[in-house]
Structure formats: structure tokens, C-alpha cells
Amino acid sequence: MTIQTNAIDRLHEFGIKLSLQRIAVMNYLLNNYTHPAADTVFNGLYRSIPTLSKTTVYNALKLFVKHGAVIEITIDDKNVRYDADIMQHAHFQCKTCNCIYDVPIKKSKLMMIKKTGNLKITESHLYYKGYCEKCNKNSLNNIL
């Protein structure tokens, strides 16, 4: 299981106790850059872990977020998406197909604001919305 080594490392790194299920969830996130929802993670795993419960997936993801091991993306009004890439980057979501892509950004672009005021800021997120290449092309086809 070379693949799962990273997952175990990540869990250790953030002080999260190991379990078969948690390793599987983290491993899924580390190998699927699709910013999946909890349900998607569950569907990707329950065949190989037949006893897996959806609640466990929710629990694991919430735990990971609490420890800072993964990021919660609230770009979609339908569900929360998760991302194991914890380096600063922005996200783009297509309003047609709902897919989410990573968008590289310059460091320092996020955290700087004019005045922090009295707010204690712990996270910053930059989200773009619009149409991905495929969906944009298709919609043009409908018009032309």
C-alpha cells in the first residue's frame, strides 16, 4: 500500500488518530483532485469497505478540517467540498456542470486586507465562478 503511506503521514502530521476508515477517506482525497463532496467520497469507498457508513465519512472529514489536515470549500450552494491540497490556491466552479478546478494564485494575495478591524481571521478563500471550457463551448454550439 504505497499509496496509503501519504494518507497515514498526513494524519500523523496533524495529530489525527488512525483508523482504517480515516486512512481510506484521506487516501481518497489525496488521490482525487476533484474536490469531492462527502457523498462522493462515500461512493468511492463503500465498495472496498462494505461496512462503511456515510456518517463515518462525514465524521472523518469534519475531523480532518478541525485539525487543518484538509480544507473545506463552500463554493457550491448544494454541498460542502473537500480538498486535501492545503497550499494557498483559489477555486473555480463551473455554473453548468458544477465541476471545481484549482486556480493558482500569487502568494500573499489572500490574507492581505485593508484593515483587519476587530475580526480574528483564520482562513481566506478566493472563489471564481463561470463556465468551464467544455460547457462554454456547448452553450455556444446551441446559439450558433
Place this chain on the structure above:
Amino acid sequence: MTIQTNAIDRLHEFGIKLSLQRIAVMNYLLNNYTHPAADTVFNGLYRSIPTLSKTTVYNALKLFVKHGAVIEITIDDKNVRYDADIMQHAHFQCKTCNCIYDVPIKKSKLMMIKKTGNLKITESHLYYKGYCEKCNKNSLNNIL
């Protein structure tokens, strides 16, 4: 009804047909800078419009967004928030009390990204999360 004049103007400006309900919803947004959810808008209005249906509020808000007359804020994993302030600005949400504040930002901070790639970007949102002054103070009190 001096107050509602702005609401009517806003609806006209964005080519939205008028109705009592739509004017009321827009008026609510223009006078409540709390980034309310659909449910909050409904609760703020149904006493003065006894026949108001929650579906109507949802329909009106979706319509406003489609026409660009209000902005949809997907900062909260629980529900969508709405904002009649369509000038570029960022948002902050307190992770304890869930309140949302406006955060002023420099123009041009949002739309610029390194390379647009093949994505057609139509919106950009900058979200901060953390703890508001009140909640931050309270949590410190618990520790000290």
C-alpha cells in the same frame, strides 16, 4: 413609501418585472445589511404580507441573482445568503455566531488571476472566516 423607491429602481434597472412581493423582498435586502438567508427574508416579511409564500421568496431571490440585481454569497455551509450590495467587496463570517460582515477591498483585487486558462470567469468572491470581536472575547473569557 420613500423607502421602497430604491427597491423599485433597482428592479427596473435590472429589467425585473415588478410585483408587490418582489418589491418587498428587494426592499428588505436594501434595508438589511445582514446578508440574510431566504428564510430570514421570509420571516422579516410574512407579517406585513400575510399571504406571502416561502417559495415566492426563493423565486424572487433566484430571479434577482439571475439578473445580477443581487449577489449570492455561498460562504456558509448551511444556507445561501443574499446581498444587495453589488459593489466589489469581500465577506467575513464568524465561525461561532455565523454572522457575516462586509470587508472593504481594493478594486482589482478580485478579478486578476495569473492566467485565465480556458475558463470563462463571470464572478469572483473573496471570503474570510474566523471569529468576530464578540465571540473572540467570549471564548477568551472561557479560557482565562
Place this chain on the structure above:
DNA sequence: AATCAAATTTGTAATTATTACAATTATATA
């Protein structure tokens, strides 16, 4: 004013994501 079509509102039911919770199972430690 009467008629008709189109648009809007309403109320209810359905859907879906997420959480609550209690029972079961696994883990770690004495």
C-alpha cells in the same frame, strides 16, 4: 368592461445534505 393568455404566487410534497443519537464494535491500557 369582458375575455383570454401569460406570468406570478401559493401551498404542499418531495428531495437532498447533514446531523443527532443510541447501540455496537474496536482499541488501548491497566
Place this chain on the structure above:
DNA sequence: TATATAATTGTAATAATTACAAATTTGATT
């Protein structure tokens, strides 16, 4: 091994949102 603690599981509850059909309103045309 016994026991306490933590994690998992399954089901039920909650809550936001949407679907949809019936009723109402609006606007245009005569």
C-alpha cells in the same frame, strides 16, 4: 483478561431547497 475510551454504524430527525400543480393576478386585446 477486564475495563474504559474512542470510533463506527444504522437509523431517524432536521433543515434548506426545489418541484409542481392549482389558484390568482396581470396585461393586452377586443
